[in-house]
Structures are given as C-alpha cells and as structure tokens.
Amino acid sequence: MQSFTEENYLKTIYNLANRQQGEVSTNALAEVTATKAASVTDMLRKLAEKQLIHYKKYQGVRLTEEGERLALQIIRRHRLWEVFLVEKLGFSWDQVHDIAEELEHVRSEELVTRLDSYLGNPQFDPHGDPIPTSAGQMPETGYRKLSEAEVGEGVCLMAVLEHSTGFLRHLDYSDLSLGSTVIIQEINAFDKSFRVQTETGRMVFVSHEVAKNLLVN
Amino acid sequence: MQSFTEENYLKTIYNLANRQQGEVSTNALAEVTATKAASVTDMLRKLAEKQLIHYKKYQGVRLTEEGERLALQIIRRHRLWEVFLVEKLGFSWDQVHDIAEELEHVRSEELVTRLDSYLGNPQFDPHGDPIPTSAGQMPETGYRKLSEAEVGEGVCLMAVLEHSTGFLRHLDYSDLSLGSTVIIQEINAFDKSFRVQTETGRMVFVSHEVAKNLLVN
DNA sequence: CTAAAAATTTAGACTGGCCTAAATTTTTAT
DNA sequence: ATAAAAATTTAGGCCAGTCTAAATTTTTAG
Numbered sequence: 001m002q003s004f005t006e007e008n009y010l011k012t013i014y015n016l017a018n019r020q021q022g023e024v025s026t027n028a029l030a031e032v033t034a035t036k037a038a039s040v041t042d043m044l045r046k047l048a049e050k051q052l053i054h055y056k057k058y059q060g061v062r063l064t065e066e067g068e069r070l071a072l073q074i075i076r077r078h079r080l081w082e083v084f085l086v087e088k089l090g091f092s093w094d095q096v097h098d099i100a101e102e103l104e105h106v107r108s109e110e111l112v113t114r115l116d117s118y119l120g121n122p123q124f125d126p127h128g129d130p131i132p133t134s135a136g137q138m139p140e141t142g143y144r145k146l147s148e149a150e151v152g153e154g155v156c157l158m159a160v161l162e163h164s165t166g167f168l169r170h171l172d173y174s175d176l177s178l179g180s181t182v183i184i185q186e187i188n189a190f191d192k193s194f195r196v197q198t199e200t201g202r203m204v205f206v207s208h209e210v211a212k213n214l215l216v217n
Numbered sequence: 218m219q220s221f222t223e224e225n226y227l228k229t230i231y232n233l234a235n236r237q238q239g240e241v242s243t244n245a246l247a248e249v250t251a252t253k254a255a256s257v258t259d260m261l262r263k264l265a266e267k268q269l270i271h272y273k274k275y276q277g278v279r280l281t282e283e284g285e286r287l288a289l290q291i292i293r294r295h296r297l298w299e300v301f302l303v304e305k306l307g308f309s310w311d312q313v314h315d316i317a318e319e320l321e322h323v324r325s326e327e328l329v330t331r332l333d334s335y336l337g338n339p340q341f342d343p344h345g346d347p348i349p350t351s352a353g354q355m356p357e358t359g360y361r362k363l364s365e366a367e368v369g370e371g372v373c374l375m376a377v378l379e380h381s382t383g384f385l386r387h388l389d390y391s392d393l394s395l396g397s398t399v400i401i402q403e404i405n406a407f408d409k410s411f412r413v414q415t416e417t418g419r420m421v422f423v424s425h426e427v428a429k430n431l432l433v434n
Numbered sequence: 435c436t437a438a439a440a441a442t443t444t445a446g447a448c449t450g451g452c453c454t455a456a457a458t459t460t461t462t463a464t
Numbered sequence: 465a466t467a468a469a470a471a472t473t474t475a476g477g478c479c480a481g482t483c484t485a486a487a488t489t490t491t492t493a494g
Contacts (some may be wrong), residue, residue, distance in 0.1 A: 005481065028442055039482050041443055046480090058442060078490055089331040099325050106319045114306040222451065256452050257471055263450090275459055275472055363468055 006103045008033065009043055009102075010052060013063055014071035020197045023060025043142075052178050066075065069136050076132040078104035079125035080115050086126040087119065093126040094168035127168075128159025128178050128215065145217035147208060155216035162213040174204045176214070221322050224291050225250065226260055227269060228321075229282055230371065231288035236378075240277025286353050293349040296342035297332050303343040310343040311385035344385075345376025345395050345432065360432035363411065364425060370410035371400045372433035379430040391421045393431070 002010070012032050016024045021207055026044070030037045048055040052067035064073060081103040085096040096098040116122075116134070123139065143158050158177050160168065176182065180199040187194055192208035206214070219227070219280035229249050233241045243261070247254045265272040269284035280288060298320040302313040333339075333351070340356065341347055347356040360375050374395050377385065393399065397416040404411055423431070 003480080027440090035481085036483065037442060038444080038484080042481075045443095085328075089328070091327075091331070091334055095327070099323065099328055102323045102325075103320075106316065106323075108316050108319075110308075110312070111302075111306070111316055114308070118306055244470090252451085253453065254472060255454080255474080259451070262473095413453075 001107075002070065005043070006047065006050075006052075007070070007105060009047060010067055010071040011074045011078075013053065013061060014068065014075065019065065023062055025060050029061075054148055066136065072132040072136050072138060074104050075138075076134070077112055079129055079131045080112065080119060080122070082125045082127070083119050083122045083131075084115060087122075092168075092172075093171075094165040095164075096126065097163045108145070121171065124159070126159075126178075127163055141215070143217055146214040146216045147192070147211035148208065149184055149216060151184050151187055154181055155215060156181045158217045159215040160213055167210075167213065170210065171214075174198075174206065175200060175202050176204070176206070219287065219325075222260070222324060223267075223269075224263065224287070226257075226264060227280065227284055227288040228291045228295075230270065230278060231285065231292065234280065239277055246278075251323055254271050288424035289349040289353050289355060291321050293351070293353075294323070294329055296348045297329065297336060297344055299342045300336050300339045300348075301332060304339075307386055309389075311382040311389075312341065313381045314382075340358070341376070343395075344380055345374075349406070358432070359432055362429055363419050363423065363431040363433045364409070366433060371398055373398045375432060376432040377430055377434045378432065384427070384430065387427065388431075391415075391423065392417060392419045393421070393423070 012029060013024050016028055016032065020028075026037050026040045029040045029044075033040065044053065044055050044061055047067070048052045051064055052070065054062045054064055066100040076099045082096045082099040085099060086093060093100075099105070113134070122131060130141055132138045141158070145161075146155065146157075148153050157176060157180055159178065160171070171177070175198040182196040182198050185195045185197055185203070193210075194206040194208075194211050195203060196206055197203055224245070229246060230241050233245050233249065237245075243254050243257045246261075249256065261270065261272050261278055262310055264270045264284070269287065271279045271281055295317045298317040299313045302316060303306040303310060308316075330351070332358045339348060347358055349355045358375070362378075363372065366372050374393060374397055376395065377388070379434075388394070392415040399413040399415050400413055402412045402420070409428075411423040411425075411428050412420065413423055414420055
C-alpha cells in the first residue's frame with residue numbers, strides 16, 4: 001500500500017523515463033514534483049527499499065517491474081477519470097488534469113473496473129494518451145511528432161505531449177482538435193514554424209514549440 | 218484549505234453533534250476516528266486556532282458557523298458520490314461508504330456542481346440521508362425511528378442510521394428496502410422486536426436494535 | 435588531465451498527525 | 465462530601481515528507 005506521495009513519484013518516474021531515454025535524474029524529479037533534490041533523494045531511498053525502483057547513488061533511477069506495474073495502474077486511473085470528466089461531466093480538456101490528479105489516488109479495484117466499463121472501455125483519454133490495460137500494459141501508438149512531418153503531408157492529430165491549460169487553449173483557438181486532419185502547406189526555414197490547413201479549411205500557423213508537442217499519424 | 222484529517226474531524230463532529238445532543242466529547246471523537254484521546258486533543262487545539270470549532274478544555278466541542286459550513290460541504294460531496302456509485306456505476310448500497318469516504322476529499326467546486334447536475338440534483342443518498350444544499354443547508358426530514366412506531370401502523374422506510382455492510386445486508390435479506398412500506402403486526406413485549414409485513418407480503422422480524430436504526434415516515 | 439561547475443547526497447531540523455505514560459480535571463458513587 | 469473512577473490534557477517521542485546548508489561525487493571545459 002503506497003502513500004499518495006509515493007504514487008506520485010512512481011508515476012513521475014514512469015513519465016520521465018518514457019520521455020527522455022535511460023535513467024531519470026534526481027534534479028528532473030525535483031522539478032516535476034516541485035520539491036528539492038534533497039527531498040527526492042530521501043524518497044528514492046525509500047522506494048528502493050520497497051523494491052519499486054532500481055537506484056544506485058549518483059546514478060539515477062529506473063522502475064522495477066513491480067514499480068512499473070504500480071505506475072501504470074495509477075496512470076490508468078488518471079486517464080479513465082479524465083475521460084469521465086470530459087465525456088460525462090462536460091469538462092473541457094484543459095480543465096481536467098488537476099482534478100484527475102486527485103481522483104487517481106482513490107483506492108478501489110472495483111471502482112476502476114466499473115468506471116472503465118461505464119465509460120465503454122475507452123482506449124484513449126481526452127489528450128489522446130493511451131489508457132493502460134487492466135493487465136498493466138501500455139498500448140503502443142506509433143505516433144510521431146508533427147514537427148517531424150514534411151511539407152505536403154496530410155496528418156491526423158492524435159495526441160498532445162503537454163497538458164497545460166495554456167497549451168490546450170491555444171490549440172482550441174487555432175482550430176487544432178484531436179482526430180482532425182491538417183495539411184502541411186509550408187515549413188518556415190527561419191523559425192521552423194508550420195503553416196497548415198485545418199479540417200475546417202482555416203490556414204493557421206503552428207510554432208515549432210507547439211509542433212513538437214503534437215503527435216500525429 | 219484543510220487537510221484530509223481536518224476534514225474528517227469536522228465531518229465527525231457534525232455527525233456526532235446531530236446524533237447525541239449538545240457538545241461532542243473527546244472520547245467519542247477518538248472512537249469514531251479510530252485514534253486515541255490524546256491525538257484528538259491535539260487536533261481540537263488546532264481546529265480551535267483555525268476558528269472552526271468552539272473548544273474549552275475538558276468541556277467538549279461544538280462547530281463554529283464556518284466549521285459547520287465546511288462539514289456540510291464535505292457531507293454533501295460524500296453523499297453525491299454515493300449516489301453516483303450506486304446510480305451510475307451499479308454498486309450496491311452496502312459497498313459505497315468507504316469509496317465515498319475517499320472521493321469526498323477531492324477538492325473542486327466545479328466538480329461537485331457538475332456531478333450534482335449530472336445526477337439530476339438528487340435530494341437523498343442511497344441510505345436515505347438528505348444531501349446538503351450547495352448553499353450549505355441540511356434539509357430537514359422529520360423522520361422518526363421505526364422503534365418509536367406502534368402496532369397497526371403502516372410506515373414507509375425512509376433512511377438508515379447505520380451504514381455498515383453487515384447492517385445493510387441484513388436489511389436486504391429481510392426484504393426491507395428504502396421507499397417500501399411495512400405494516401407493524403406485533404411488538405414483542407419481551408425483547409421489543411417487531412413483526413412486520415413487508416411490501417411484498419413477507420412476514421419478517423425486526424430486532425429492537427435494527428428498529429432503532431431505521432427511519433420511517 | 436585537472437580544476438571549476440553541476441549534480442547529488444548527507445546532516446540536522448521542522449511540521450502534521452499520531453502514540454504512550456503521566457498529570458490533571460470532572461463525574462460518580464457511597 | 466469526598467474518594468474512587470472516568471475523562472481529558474500535557475509531556476515527550478515517533479514517522480513521513482519536506483527543507484537548508486554543507487559535504488561529496490560526477491561532469492565538463494579548458
């Protein structure tokens with residue numbers, strides 16, 4: 001049985017490990033968890049004792065199988081609750097992250113099972129992230145970043161890498177919604193920004209920074 | 218902003234105050250919160266500093282207006298989540314207490330508002346308890362205990378005072394469901410148990426202990 | 435290759451919430 | 465009315481999770 005704090009560390013380690021490659025650093029964890037490096041070290045010692053992470057001093061950290069299992073369970077709960085908040089309660093996709101952050105810690109297998117089936121066993125959350133299976137598998141998506149696509153391509157917007165309200169609102173304003181297709185008209189040589197035509201025919205600019213946080217198919 | 222623990226104390230003080238009359242005792246709180254009297258004293262000092270309770274040493278405790286407002290908010294959340302769990306997820310009424318105990322601490326005004334309207338602004342939870350209004354009022358019900366009713370009366374079962382799985386299961390087995398009417402055939406002079414006819418025509422016995430925990434109209 | 439910079443860990447301390455044991459106050463029973 | 469019992473509070477301590485400051489290890493730059 002883990003505390004909220006431990007669950008949050010596990011989830012954060014999972015997310016960082018699958019964003020960058022290799023071990024996760026103490027400093028990176030400190031930044032995401034909004035604590036200090038010294039506090040992270042304390043927690044890593046504790047998680048290592050519980051066999052949830054592989055940890056060697058000064059060498060960074062990696063989840064054990066058990067740690068990954070738990071992390072995926074928490075991520076599954078988070079994403080299912082996000083679906084609930086958007087699909088059933090009518091929240092918009094930029095409002096649900098913080099609430100799901102709390103709901104994900106409610107401990108009840110039965111609750112997750114029933115919620116999942118109530119929602120119709122969704123495969124993706126409102127941000128396009130795949131929902132881990134009840135067996136603890138993270139589905140592969142094979143998406144690439146919009147920033148890696150080329151002029152002339154028509155690509156389907158599948159997911160976002162950034163969940164902040166500001167970023168999601170910006171997409172709404174730019175007519176860029178998940179599931180819609182955009183056609184890349186031009187890539188600016190100077191700032192790498194994209195000019196794309198949205199599904200409704202609008203011509204919008206997508207900065208390189210934004211393009212790096214949009215996953216497409 | 219209160220901690221989970223503080224929220225639980227406020228809720229417990231509210232419930233005890235409206236069950237017994239007058240001030241709530243340290244020992245009673247210790248029993249319900251499953252802690253020791255010394256721990257309760259510590260917390261009472263803290264809540265008094267925050268002006269959430271009226272507290273004089275050795276004299277018991279009473280909620281302030283602000284304390285009651287917060288208690289009702291938490292109870293409102295608890296009861297709305299119970300409705301959700303039963304009505305939408307299909308839990309039975311004896312399974313939802315502990316889960317709602319966790320969900321009630323999720324902090325989001327917006328969430329409660331949307332949940333309430335999603336559920337159709339219910340007035341009562343699955344145990345027949347009235348749901349406090351968003352304005353912070355606890356609706357009056359005017360129910361009395363079945364144990365206070367008399368032979369020959371036909372009464373409608375409205376709510377339960379005890380939420381334990383064991384008690385609720387017992388009611389299910391005895392064909393005693395909320396909203397149904399029972400007719401009191403006989404009250405045993407020796408043990409004060411009731412013989413009643415249920416809505417489906419079954420004749421069942423209700424112990425005095427059970428009758429004291431059933432509210433009727 | 436080595437010195438400075440960056441990253442990380444250790445040491446020592448704090449807060450919240452809990453505990454036990456001892457002291458104090460209130461209640462109860464004769 | 466008062467002694468015993470019950471209730472409550474105080475004192476002192478523990479654990480989780482955090483912090484700052486200092487020490488240590490690793491990385492980087494010249």
